[in-house]
Amino acid sequence: MTTSTPIDCLLNPRSVAVIGASDDAARIGGRPIAAMLKLGFTGRILPVNPNRREVQGLPAYASIADLPEVPEVAIVAVQASLVLEAVSALATRGVRVAILFSAGFAETGAEGEALQAEVVAIARRSGMRVLGPNALGIINLHSGFIGSFASSILLGQIRTGCVSVVSQSGAYGGHLLNAARAANIGLSTIAMTGNEGDLTLGDMVRLLVDDPNTGVIALYAEGINDGEGLVEALQAARSARKPVVMMKVGRSDVGSAAARSHTASIAGNDAVVDAVLNELGVVRARTTEELLDIVRLAARGVYPVANTLGVITVSGGAGVIISDAAEDLGLSLPEMPRAAQEKLLKLLPFCAPRNPVDTTAQFVNDLSLIEPFAETMVGEGGYQAVLGFxxxxxxxxxxxxxxxxxxxxxxxxxxxxxxxxVLQGPGDVLRAYEEDGFTVFEDPTRAVVAIGAMSRFGRAFAQAPRAAPQALPPVVLPADTPNELQAKRLLAGAGIVNAPERACAQPEDAVAAAREIGFPVVLKILSPDILHKSDIGGVLLNVGDEEAVRAGFATLLARAHEAAPQARLEGVLVARQITQGVECVMGIQRDAVFGPVAMFGMGGVFVEILNDVVLHRCPFDESVAEQMIRSIRSSSLLLGARGRPLADIAALAKMLSKLSQFAVAAGPRLLSIDLNPVFAMPDGEGAFAADAVIELAAPTKNG
Amino acid sequence: MTTSTPIDCLLNPRSVAVIGASDDAARIGGRPIAAMLKLGFTGRILPVNPNRREVQGLPAYASIADLPEVPEVAIVAVQASLVLEAVSALATRGVRVAILFSAGFAETGAEGEALQAEVVAIARRSGMRVLGPNALGIINLHSGFIGSFASSILLGQIRTGCVSVVSQSGAYGGHLLNAARAANIGLSTIAMTGNEGDLTLGDMVRLLVDDPNTGVIALYAEGINDGEGLVEALQAARSARKPVVMMKVGRSDVGSAAARSHTASIAGNDAVVDAVLNELGVVRARTTEELLDIVRLAARGVYPVANTLGVITVSGGAGVIISDAAEDLGLSLPEMPRAAQEKLLKLLPFCAPRNPVDTTAQFVNDLSLIEPFAETMVGEGGYQAVLGFxxxxxxxxxxxxxxxxxxxxxxxxxxxxxxxxVLQGPGDVLRAYEEDGFTVFEDPTRAVVAIGAMSRFGRAFAQAPRAAPQALPPVVLPADTPNELQAKRLLAGAGIVNAPERACAQPEDAVAAAREIGFPVVLKILSPDILHKSDIGGVLLNVGDEEAVRAGFATLLARAHEAAPQARLEGVLVARQITQGVECVMGIQRDAVFGPVAMFGMGGVFVEILNDVVLHRCPFDESVAEQMIRSIRSSSLLLGARGRPLADIAALAKMLSKLSQFAVAAGPRLLSIDLNPVFAMPDGEGAFAADAVIELAAPTKNG
Structure with a gap:
């Protein structure tokens, strides 16, 4: 396989062929050429058109075979029925990447999907990568390479800068570009991946992580086709300190249905997407404006680790609005140091000197006030982020x-x-402030949201990359879905603790087991032929001492024998009597995009009614597990709220981490695990899974 | 008292005096005159200035006493120390409303507060109303009356329209005005109330409800000084079908602290504000942009009752974004009728015809498609709101x-x-669409939020005004805070049900009571001298039949006598043994702004940990109470979720409504009531308060 052909040539190819090149700059096959000529692209442009000797002033070639050199990149702008032939010819010549503008593939149904698969397979056999089909393509404003038929309207007057955009949708990508231009955002590369027959969002992010002209990445996705690739690319972006903002639409049920009908994508569970992006330090934008606000500020390259904000305002009301928004986002507004406050009060006795610092409208009457005020805030307040209203x-x-x-x-x-x-006024005045190095917003709340995102990046970048926990040896799964006892044994092999219990054949074994487990215990009759033990009186609760264990053992055997004379009796199960535990639930769910995902929540109504759970991709270590446990709203039940005992969080975290490792070691046949309930005991006394259900897919032919 | 002087003259006074009038159009005493002359105000302007015969070309008068007529309105633009004298003179002459620009009153501390109180008291004695002090005043763009020193920058190029703005803050009011101008919103009246020494937000809203030039009201508040007045004004606005959008800042703790230090306002509990605005059909905006988006769309005067939305889009991705936002807001996107879908598919086989209807980019190639698509959606889809991307x-x-x-x-x-x-492009193109009757947004999510607000107005306007429940006779409260038994009796007098219980002096009374209450029952020893009944074995649970009641009666008396030989024994309390009830909580809290507010929530962790409660101003009827109960997240516990029995919602609602009436009848000495737990029994079996605590303020001197 040669699918590892590097694709960095997509940013600035030495040579690019245009298959279906048109002399008309308005047509799809003409637009890229016209745009490259206009923007001063310095690579060689090789138009292919069987009917013309010249296209837009450039020598044209009759066929791909006739090209005088092997182009690094080829743009394919012919109708769907001609794409297969063109791609074959390009692959044969050794082109590295083909950009397929053509529509009529997977987005139209099964027939188009088959054709797409065929086209991609042919390309891959020769190691050629494919962007598309049904892709608006790629634009690099630094090199002037325009592998896109985005109309000239979109390309007019876009400022060159460090923000790159990756969008699956061409239509929404165009909307984004236009909005970015209106917001005066400097752009670097814009890639629109369309059907993602081969190259995906993740491939594009990886390309941009290594691109020195890209500082910030904005992502727009409707579905994620390559979860693993995207995760690796986002990890690389974090290591390179390149902030990523992602708009992943299809959050709602209605939205998800629309997303499926719109693209040939696998729509992952939205809460899983949230969990994965959060893990990787990606900020998820809910609206287009939020996406653009955040990338615009991120382009400044300042990502404070401390989420503290200093505010200087000429309106007390604005100070309140900013405080409200900051609290919503977990940004704190620490008070100014005492001495700094007194300094400000000396300058302006009527000011509010704490934070927000309110100069009142007086600042207009005495413009010399601003520098000492701002200097005091920045220098003595020590805020990493400063907002001036x-x-x-x-x-x-x-x-x-x-x-x-x-x-x-x-x-x-x-x-x-x-x-x-925060300023309002003519565009040129606001731009002058921008050129001075200040990012300008017209709405205070939007400014705070963007600042909040910067500190989230800062904290993500400051985190040492977390090593995955040591891999467990592969788990040997049974052919069929295991019953409870089998499931518990499988999990016990991975160190996941069940409520302590032991099968005992003789009364004195049971006494010894009870001594070891600790009184009181539960005794249950053990027989493969008695499924409903309680019905025959086969469970004894709260057995308090050794004598009672001996008596209970005899009682259970007698009851079993009486109720089911033919039953095989294997003895008695001695289990710990759990009295003080707090009910939790843990589980694993295989996500179609991101693989096994672990879940933790409090038991009973919290999961049933309130859906108060936390998710995380597997595997993860105990410290991550502990963060997860502490992050849910109802975790205060474990943390000693209202006089409750503190639960054994460390034991819970260990169990959750082990479960995540087990899920990976079990491989793709593992569909789900439910541990419900898990009892969190008082601190120091552990955590126990009282029930376990493992769901497996049928074995594949190769086992 | 003559505080009922009408203030409608504030919109277009026949004559207005300016105290402290300046010939300099840039000075505070000159700005209103210059602006009124510029805007063609037709009332008489009467400048008062002891040093000039003429001000800005108008004859000036040396003093208020010298004015040739009694002005309807007076603007006071002199320093704080001169305000008292000016207000006295104006009140003496019989002026209806004085607008006090001057700062240096309650906003500066105790001394200023006393001066403000004196000024207002003098005005009120003569029936003169006061706007301010420390107020930026009032502007009416229809009449050209400018009772404000807002700078000419703010007044330039504002479009006249039907949106009126009321703001407490002058500084933030200016920010709002400027943002409204940038958004091309047509404005009517802008009122900034400052310290609200006399006239409040509510007074201004009342004024605008009766103003034919006002169709939509935007409110900005930092604190609410007159809850009752505001509630009445908002009720009047709803009756007049005038939508009100309110930004009430100080949501967060930090924000609330800032609001208190900024204005001389009482900051009410924010959740109470939410509940009251929701009750009155007021949409609360979280940001300035949201406020302006909503009033801009509201100015069209279309408020659909059905919250259904039809979407036509040229981008599937935008359709998904719109669906996501609609789901977040509870707007539904019903599918197009089958026949209509087939019609669209005939026109454009590749379209997505359900809703969102996706024309794809094909619409650009065949512009004739839009009319039949849009007509089919509006005519056959029947959507009351239509959004085109x-x-x-x-x-x-x-x-x-x-x-x-x-x-x-x-x-x-x-x-x-x-x-x-949703369009992006040059301002003149967007304005042309606006003039055609379409409201244009550049961001799809913001468009959906504004549409959602319109349907909230529509539903509020469609509701018949709810008659308050019949008033209870005043409740006679004890002098001291009552103990549990007294509290229960007080509440029982208002029809609020305790768990059925009866005091019985003789064994046969107890048997009869138990028969009536239903077995099993609880028996408790009754003695004013035994407070901790359980300690002496004075409570018997699950007493199952008549014989057991007789035996229990004897047992309790014997135990009591043994444990406390001197105790006065009054018999036995027979109470219902509650086994199946779901724990709820109800309560009353007196809010400083809005008076008694009722609370309902599920018991235990739901209130303690999750704060899942609903609030409502008192009093309200049973149907409102039922809506409240159904509105909390955990109400599914009462509604048969996961195999639970359906609870007696009607009985709970009756109890909650009665509690709200009791709270009103009890008057201002009632500080709080806690009914915790309240047991909601299975449907048909009622609801019972098992405990009751009433907190009272000390009686005033007049009882």
């Missing part, structure tokens, strides 16, 4: 020049901070 | 004129629907 006043001709000057002086002394301003 | 393509010169024409034709045939478009 100056609204329309800050953009008026009488105020803007002085305000810019004073803020720039502060920024020059503390260039490592994140500076955000 | 056309993004940048819909604003291009080649598409916009045809698209406008076709959409306008559909709208002309169905003018009663709510039409919203």
């Amino acid at each position: 100056f609204t329309y006043a800050g953009a008026t001709p009488s105020v803007a020049p002085r305000l810019r000057e004073q803020l720039a002086a502060v920024r020059a002394r503390h260039p490592d901070r994140l500076y955000v301003l | 056309f993004t940048y393509a819909g604003a291009t010169p080649s598409v916009a004129p045809r698209l406008r024409e076709q959409l306008a034709a559909v709208r002309a045939r169905h003018p009663d629907r709510l039409y919203v478009l």
